[in-house]
Amino acid sequence: MTTVAIIPARGGSQGVPGKNLKPVGGVPLIGRAVRACRAARLIDHVYVTTDAADIAEVARAEGAEIIHRPADLASSTASSESALLHALDEIADHGVDPRTLVFVQCTSPFLEPKDLDAGVELVTGGEADSVFSGVETFEFLWRDAEDSCPPGTGPMVGQNHDASHRPRRQDRRPDYRETGAFYVMDVKGFLRAQHRFFGTTRVVPVSELASLEIDTAEELALADAFAGILDSPPADLPLDVDVVFSVVDGILTSGACAWQGDGAAVTIDRADVIGLNQIDIPWVVLPQKLGTPAPERLGLTTLPGSTAQDITDWLDEHGISPERAALVSADVETLDAMTAVGWPIAVPDAPASVRSAARLVLTFPAGRGAVRELCDRIAEARTP
The missing domain is CATH 3.90.550.10 (Spore Coat Polysaccharide Biosynthesis Protein SpsA; Chain A)
Known part of the structure; x- marks a missing residue:
């Protein structure tokens, strides 16, 4: 049949x-x-x-x-x-x-x-x-009594x-x-x-x-x-991916930074750092026009470009399928890049256009637990 x-x-x-x-x-x-x-x-x-x-x-x-x-x-x-x-x-x-x-x-x-x-x-x-x-x-439906009017x-x-x-x-x-x-x-x-x-x-x-x-x-x-x-999957759904892309400002941080004499000082939530340390997959940082660099002590990979093609090239080079890649976005600057991965993800305080383009919207805000939330879901999916 x-x-x-x-x-x-x-x-x-x-x-x-x-x-x-x-x-x-x-x-x-x-x-x-x-x-x-x-x-x-x-x-x-x-x-x-x-x-x-x-x-x-x-x-x-x-x-x-x-x-x-x-x-x-x-x-x-x-x-x-x-x-x-x-x-x-x-x-x-x-x-x-x-x-x-x-x-x-x-x-x-x-x-x-x-x-x-x-x-x-x-x-x-x-x-x-x-x-x-x-x-x-x-509903109570009405219609014209005469078709001539x-x-x-x-x-x-x-x-x-x-x-x-x-x-x-x-x-x-x-x-x-x-x-x-x-x-x-x-x-x-x-x-x-x-x-x-x-x-x-x-x-x-x-x-x-x-x-x-x-x-x-x-x-x-x-x-x-x-x-x-x-379209967002249930909040407790594990996320089985092999790489995560993101920017620094607005994802790893809340987007705020303090300027010191030798450059910018950023604040990263301790829980987010713990989350990064518990996953065994690459976290690749995308450059921002006015963004701060990723702190070296986190040991994150940095990509030279931030376009969808840059991400596609990186995935091809490392033999990773786009369906097994995630990108976390907080701003329209990365809307193009979101199309290159199978798991476009947004933080809850991202613009509406970013949230609507996302397959998953996180619960915790950027710089205050969003990274830890994502890492917990990745770790759960990779636990035998």
Whole structure:
């Protein structure tokens, strides 16, 4: 019983140009969708159907299989169903015969793999032919009584309630608003209906955050702000990496320093020093335009440059995969460098743009326990 996920992703976008490649939490929307599908237990194959080479490149790097989407199926007027039908034909040509189809839209950045699995279980278990993601709502909806007037300018009529009776929230049954994040379908039923809704339709209730859909620049900014918090792993999750990069000021120190006659004197938290001494991996210091040098007594490695390419070159030279490298950032100066590692990390007092680009946001502030917190997690991961 093969289950496939298909993610249509056009290169064109009217509301937000290049939307499918816009980053949320440092990860392009198409990448987030692929990751969610690959993390679902019940999805066997993940396909991205696209007309854009740059989208295909990102999706392929995340582990998706690529289907070339013809131009006539990639216009703003082409239906999603037409892209799905074409993709299923292509998949069949490659010897895959799916029973269940998961249709995912990458404009929902906070997809939960468990929700995808719940939808698949409803279809494969025979409880539904088609499934949609929906969020519970108790809103009172109104609409114009006449279609001849401009929206909102004429008499209104209630749509999901009796206007003469106003029950309490706790006395009402919820309605479900379709989020557009994902749909699950029996493949044979979909091929017959040529539409995503047919037979018995069920809902997978999702959270308000999971229901967020990006159609405007404002929604994109909101999602990016949320991502810095929502994407962070649990605070007690060990961190298994082979190298850490950081600057001195704002990470090893609070960013403040006292100037003496022979140079700058920096203060480093004793707990942070203990943390550095308990890990057996390199801690590489990046140069700052106005930063202070790393104290020699700490025995840290110093990198000549601080760009993403400088870090990539160092990792290549030392045979370390980017996925096993971490970089701790406190300022926008290192935003570019954060893209070169698998674990971009931010201190809690970093700017919002840095926190949203981070995979992990630490609990303790810079210069007052952040380094010790990180070192403790690294040491725990490396303890047999």
